[in-house]
Amino acid sequence: MSNPPAAQISGPPAVEISGLVKRYGPATAVDGLSLTAGGGEVTAVLGPNGAGKTTTIEVCEGYRSADAGTVRVLGLDPARDAARLKPRVGVMLQAGGIPPAVPAGEYLRTLSRFHVKPHDTAWLLDIVGLTSHVKTPYKRLSGGQQQRLSLAAAVLGRPELVFLDEPTAGMDPQARHATWDLIMALRADGVGVILTTHFMEEAERLADHVVIIDHGRVVADGAPAQLTGTAGQLRFRAEAGLDTDSLLAALPPGSAAKESPAGHYLIETPGGTVQPALLAAVTAWCADRAVLPSSLQIESRTLEDVFLELTGKDLGA
Amino acid sequence: MTGQPITGPLIAGEPVQPARPGTWTPMPGAAPLRRMVAAQAAQEARQLLRNGEQLMLTLIIPLLLLAAFSLEPLIDFGGGYTRIDFLAPGVIALAVMSTAFTSQAIATGFERRYGVLKRLGATPLSRTGLITAKTATVIGVELVQAAIILLVATALGWAPNARWAAVVTVPLLVLLGTAAFSGFALLLAGTLRAEATLAAANLIYVVLLGIGGVVFPLTKFPRGARPLLELLPTGALSTGLRDVLANAVVFPARDVVTLAVWAVAGIALAARFFRWE
Numbered sequence: 001m002s003n004p005p006a007a008q009i010s011g012p013p014a015v016e017i018s019g020l021v022k023r024y025g026p027a028t029a030v031d032g033l034s035l036t037a038g039g040g041e042v043t044a045v046l047g048p049n050g051a052g053k054t055t056t057i058e059v060c061e062g063y064r065s066a067d068a069g070t071v072r073v074l075g076l077d078p079a080r081d082a083a084r085l086k087p088r089v090g091v092m093l094q095a096g097g098i099p100p101a102v103p104a105g106e107y108l109r110t111l112s113r114f115h116v117k118p119h120d121t122a123w124l125l126d127i128v129g130l131t132s133h134v135k136t137p138y139k140r141l142s143g144g145q146q147q148r149l150s151l152a153a154a155v156l157g158r159p160e161l162v163f164l165d166e167p168t169a170g171m172d173p174q175a176r177h178a179t180w181d182l183i184m185a186l187r188a189d190g191v192g193v194i195l196t197t198h199f200m201e202e203a204e205r206l207a208d209h210v211v212i213i214d215h216g217r218v219v220a221d222g223a224p225a226q227l228t229g230t231a232g233q234l235r236f237r238a239e240a241g242l243d244t245d246s247l248l249a250a251l252p253p254g255s256a257a258k259e260s261p262a263g264h265y266l267i268e269t270p271g272g273t274v275q276p277a278l279l280a281a282v283t284a285w286c287a288d289r290a291v292l293p294s295s296l297q298i299e300s301r302t303l304e305d306v307f308l309e310l311t312g313k314d315l316g317a
Numbered sequence: 318m319t320g321q322p323i324t325g326p327l328i329a330g331e332p333v334q335p336a337r338p339g340t341w342t343p344m345p346g347a348a349p350l351r352r353m354v355a356a357q358a359a360q361e362a363r364q365l366l367r368n369g370e371q372l373m374l375t376l377i378i379p380l381l382l383l384a385a386f387s388l389e390p391l392i393d394f395g396g397g398y399t400r401i402d403f404l405a406p407g408v409i410a411l412a413v414m415s416t417a418f419t420s421q422a423i424a425t426g427f428e429r430r431y432g433v434l435k436r437l438g439a440t441p442l443s444r445t446g447l448i449t450a451k452t453a454t455v456i457g458v459e460l461v462q463a464a465i466i467l468l469v470a471t472a473l474g475w476a477p478n479a480r481w482a483a484v485v486t487v488p489l490l491v492l493l494g495t496a497a498f499s500g501f502a503l504l505l506a507g508t509l510r511a512e513a514t515l516a517a518a519n520l521i522y523v524v525l526l527g528i529g530g531v532v533f534p535l536t537k538f539p540r541g542a543r544p545l546l547e548l549l550p551t552g553a554l555s556t557g558l559r560d561v562l563a564n565a566v567v568f569p570a571r572d573v574v575t576l577a578v579w580a581v582a583g584i585a586l587a588a589r590f591f592r593w594e
Contacts, residue, residue, distance in 0.1 A: 061439055062438070062439075063435065063438065063439075063594075083347075083441075083443060086347070086439060086440065086441050087345045087346050087347035087441040088343075088345040089345075089439070091436070091439035093432060093435065093436055093439075095432070096431050096432035096433075096436075097431070097432040097433060097435060097436030098431075098433065098436065099364060099428065099431065099433050100431060101364065101367055101368070102360070102363075102364060106360075106363070110356050110357065110359070110360040111440065113348060113352055113353060113355075113356030114347065114348050114353045114356065114440050114441045114442055115345070115346060115347065115348055115441065116344075116345075116346035116347065116348055117344045117345075117346060153436075155341065157345055157346075157441075158341070158342070158343055158344040158345055159343060159345050160343040160345055185340065185341055186341045188338060188341075189338065189339060189340060189341035189342045189343075190341075190342060190343060191341050191343055
């Protein structure tokens with residue numbers, strides 16, 4: 001997914017974390033984590049549950065203090081410079097935060113009084129598809145609607161940077177796509193976005209920059225294309241049970257071939273790029289056996305593959 | 318707001334029209350503190366008015382007690398008071414306790430549980446601003462309570478026996494009582510789970526209603542207990558208000574000092590132990 005370049009923003013990075021450590025009693029939630037998120041970019045923070053994503057974000061939001069290391073958000077210290085920083089940052093918590101009995105429109109109107117140039121709340125409710133729920137108390141909104149109200153609250157004050165903690169969790173696919181459109185519109189107008197997510201597709205579509213965290217440390221950091229690397233895989237589908245040993249023998253040295261699941265064949269060139277000779281060798285081998293693949297693709301690894309390899313866990317788990 | 322492009326709703330079946338470029342251009346800034354506090358105080362007042370149990374606690378119970386105990390000779394109050402002269406100051410003390418302590422503890426406990434306090438912590442409204450807004454709401458509710466109790470008590474024949482100094486000493490007692498009750502309300506709400514706060518705040522309310530000199534005179538308790546009961550915040554507030562409004566005392570020094578000590582202790586404990594999430 002190639003995004004147009006982010007709006008050029010001068011000044012300090014959106015977030016700069018260096019050697020962050022955060023402990024809860026004997027447990028170390030964040031263990032010497034460093035990362036830099038550019039201003040006006042979308043940075044996706046990925047990691048299995050308990051990896052330290054939310055703790056890291058909450059230190060940036062000023063909710064928790066660091067046990068060691070430095071954290072700068074828009075060049076400011078989130079603890080010491082809270083009063084100057086908070087007006088410039090929008091926050092969407094993972095869940096809750098809105099009084100259950102308060103109607104959606106009333107909640108946004110009160111919050112809008114905290115900002116000098118808030119968006120019009122009726123317009124904003126329309127943008128997030130809640131116009132017909134102006135008078136609906138928060139507790140009677142569906143999970144996805146609650147998320148959308150929370151998203152509206154995060155962007156209400158025209159912030160420079162928004163932290164979105166799993167923004168599309170609980171949304172139906174349509175609302176998820178609409179939220180992605182909104183995030184891209186924010187980015188196009190120069191708003192920095194830091195989001196955590198469990199959805200690989202979300203990170204692949206939106207992020208200029210992906211950070212994968214595991215056990216409180218950064219295990220991968222870069223643009224999605226950097227992380228997934230060059231097109232190093234060839235996949236084809238054909239009848240099940242072909243002899244992969246003989247296939248491997250026909251391939252250039254250093255290749256790997258396996259069938260998983262049945263009928264799905266994967267050929268990898270570790271660290272390399274699929275060359276025309278490899279494709280020729282595969283098709284020649286198929287032709288010798290009168291096998292016609294029903295599909296054949298040359299592709300890079302997905303973020304999901306990278307994630308699985310680095311953390312040994314499924315993202316959704 | 319003018320000049321905003323109106324795009325189609327995201328969800329209602331229509332494809333999303335991308336908003337005009339520049340729609341989301343950052344223009345952040347905190348509103349003046351006074352406007353933030355006023356908005357938050359109004360929000361808290363609306364939440365309170367919407368909540369039937371809170372209204373029950375802050376208005377209906379005090380008025381019922383005032384009416385029931387003044388119309389029927391249920392208790393001999395002693396001390397040469399008419400029933401309404403004894404009851405009106407006690408019921409004012411009860412109203413202060415119900416708003417500043419019970420109602421505030423329960424509301425804040427659930428706000429903490431639902432992450433409302435946490436989310437407010439990410440807005441430009443500072444914690445001092447939030448506490449100021451809560452205090453303004455409590456005092457606003459107390460003014461409404463006082464007006465209604467005064468009206469009802471007057472209709473029931475209340476004739477205060479007070480000096481002019483009461484114009485100062487009554488607000489002073491009420492403010493000190495409010496500060497003391499608020500401190501302990503926030504101490505409960507900021508340390509216990511929401512359900513435990515609910516239970517504890519209600520229990521303490523009922524106990525202090527019984528032993529705080531609200532409707533049952535402290536003179537009816539055993540001799541040794543009375544000085545202790547007058548040192549409780551409810552006892553000090555009801556005794557002080559009764560001295561000023563029924564006994565024409567100029568300055569109820571002991572009760573003022575007692576309430577001031579409770580206020581300092583409650584606020585200091587709340588400041589030390591309150592957890593925002």
